[in-house]
Every structure is written in C-alpha cells, then in structure tokens.
Amino acid sequence: MSEELEPISNPELGSHDPSQCDLAADFIRGASLLQEKWVMMIVYSLLAGPTGFSELVRRGNVNTTTMTQRLNLLEAAGLLVKTVHSTMPPRTSYELTESGRALKPILEAIASWSSEHLKDVNLGACPPTEP
Amino acid sequence: MSEELEPISNPELGSHDPSQCDLAADFIRGASLLQEKWVMMIVYSLLAGPTGFSELVRRGNVNTTTMTQRLNLLEAAGLLVKTVHSTMPPRTSYELTESGRALKPILEAIASWSSEHLKDVNLGACPPTEP
DNA sequence: CGCCTATACTTGATTAAATCAAGCGCTCTA
DNA sequence: TAGAGCGCTTGATTTAATCAAGTATAGGCG
Numbered sequence: 001m002s003e004e005l006e007p008i009s010n011p012e013l014g015s016h017d018p019s020q021c022d023l024a025a026d027f028i029r030g031a032s033l034l035q036e037k038w039v040m041m042i043v044y045s046l047l048a049g050p051t052g053f054s055e056l057v058r059r060g061n062v063n064t065t066t067m068t069q070r071l072n073l074l075e076a077a078g079l080l081v082k083t084v085h086s087t088m089p090p091r092t093s094y095e096l097t098e099s100g101r102a103l104k105p106i107l108e109a110i111a112s113w114s115s116e117h118l119k120d121v122n123l124g125a126c127p128p129t130e131p
Numbered sequence: 132m133s134e135e136l137e138p139i140s141n142p143e144l145g146s147h148d149p150s151q152c153d154l155a156a157d158f159i160r161g162a163s164l165l166q167e168k169w170v171m172m173i174v175y176s177l178l179a180g181p182t183g184f185s186e187l188v189r190r191g192n193v194n195t196t197t198m199t200q201r202l203n204l205l206e207a208a209g210l211l212v213k214t215v216h217s218t219m220p221p222r223t224s225y226e227l228t229e230s231g232r233a234l235k236p237i238l239e240a241i242a243s244w245s246s247e248h249l250k251d252v253n254l255g256a257c258p259p260t261e262p
Numbered sequence: 263c264g265c266c267t268a269t270a271c272t273t274g275a276t277t278a279a280a281t282c283a284a285g286c287g288c289t290c291t292a
Numbered sequence: 293t294a295g296a297g298c299g300c301t302t303g304a305t306t307t308a309a310t311c312a313a314g315t316a317t318a319g320g321c322g
Contacts, residue, residue, distance in 0.1 A: 023242055030245030031171040031238075037309075040162045053270050063310055068271065077249065084270095091318095092270065099248035106240045107162075111154055113237060114161030117230035118208065168280075184299050194281050199300065223299065
C-alpha cells in the first residue's frame, strides 16, 4: 500500500515573481501535508511522546483505516518513525523525528492564535466525549 | 447556504489534565479550521492584499463551488470580509481581517519549516501547470 | 488448559466531501 | 452587436473518509 500526496494547487499564490516561486512552493509543500485531515492532530498528540497505534486512535477518535493511511504518509514524509517491538502481539510505537518535533512551535502558535481570534467560534469540542 | 465546521476529534490530545483542556481545545478549534482543504492557501494568497473571487480561483486552481464554500466558512469564522463594490457587474473583493492577518507568521513558519525539513519530499508543484 | 481481552492492521461497503460541467444575469471592450 | 469576464448556483460524477467486521496471536485469569 503506497500513499501519495498530491500538491494542492498551482504555484502562484500572491507572488508572480519566479524568484519567489521557491518560497510559495515551500509553503505549498508544507501546507499540502499539514492540511491533510488528522495530520496536525497526530503530530500534536505525538509531541507528548512515543505512542502506540490504538492509543492514537483512541485519542483522536479516528478510525483505524484512516489512521494507518495517515501514519504511513507521515512516515514517508519523515515526520515520524515506526518501531515494531514485537510482531505477534502486535506492539508498535510511533515517535516524532526531529522534523516532526520542529512543528511544535507552529502547532503551539495555532493554539494561541485560535484562543485569541477564535474565541466565539465554538465547535463544542472539549467537555463531553467519554462518560 | 450555511457552512458548518465540526470539530475534528475529542479533546484529550496528549494532556489528560482537565486544566489543560483549554489549551488542547484551542488547538483543536484552530487546527479544525486550518486543515480544511484550501483554507491555508486562501489565507496565504490574501496576505498579498484584497482579491476578487475569480482571481482567487485562478491562483489556487480551485473550482468555484469549493471556493464559495470555503470563503463563506472563513467569513463566518471572522478571518476575512467580503466587500461588494458593485452589484451588477459583479465585483467583490475579499480581504483579511486582523484575525486573518495574524496567521501570517504561522504560514511563514510553515514555509520555512518545509524548506528545511521537506526538501526531498517533492510533490512536483512549482514549474509547470500552465502552458 | 481453554476463555477472554487487547493490539495493529486489512478488506469491503457506505457516506460524506470535493471536483467537473454547465449556465445565469449583467456590463464592459472591440 | 458579438464576445469575454465576473461572481456565483445547480446537478452529476469522482474521490476520500468513515463504519463494520475480521485476522493472528500473546498474556492474564479461573
């Protein structure tokens, strides 16, 4: 099973200067990855430390099919590494690489941005999900 | 037509401490919005200044249906304002609010992060899209 | 020992979302 | 006056996410 990530759009976003294309292209590469559903959530969750598959599924309330796919994608992109501890009671753990950990300030910035600018836009996330 | 944004997951992402719930909840609110397809691209594009509908469609290579939906969502979230200049040669422009402009450092951080950590992961974005 | 639960997935069916294709009212340019 | 462009909307199609179920096996429990 191979996961492919296709770029989200053509290059010219704001700057039409070809010398600036790299900047826009960099942004597109990063944004294309981060805007994939669950990606930021998974990375955020892994900031706390290495985690197993089922634990990730439980935390994010993601179904296993999608989680497998996203983890493969993130591994291919070099954001995390999968370590198989034992094959047959399946016991795996996922851990961020340096690239993954480098996203920490960005994710924190998103959190503080939304606390400042998204106060009223409530989606009803926090309190009740488990009894 | 009303756009609804539903939260992407349950709360406990890394911290199980209820006093930290707000931090995680803030992150989820922000990430749920930003990971919507095209959202970051649109904001990035609008950083250059107010832009019309068709221009945004051309820049991002997004189809009009999705663009309308995303713009409504972003307007509802308070990231941009729509200004109708004339009703009947339809001339509208979309402009970032302060909330939207506050995302600039975050988007720039994403660009520089991917230039440092995503070099090899090439998606074939930049050069050819239009003949 | 045999029963039960848990892990890390895969496979196939269903549902939700994004994209394509086309069109509308209107005005400005050629 | 014919054609192109603007800012959308509607309906059909393609693509992606989610649900439901199953697999092999280790370890705890009575």
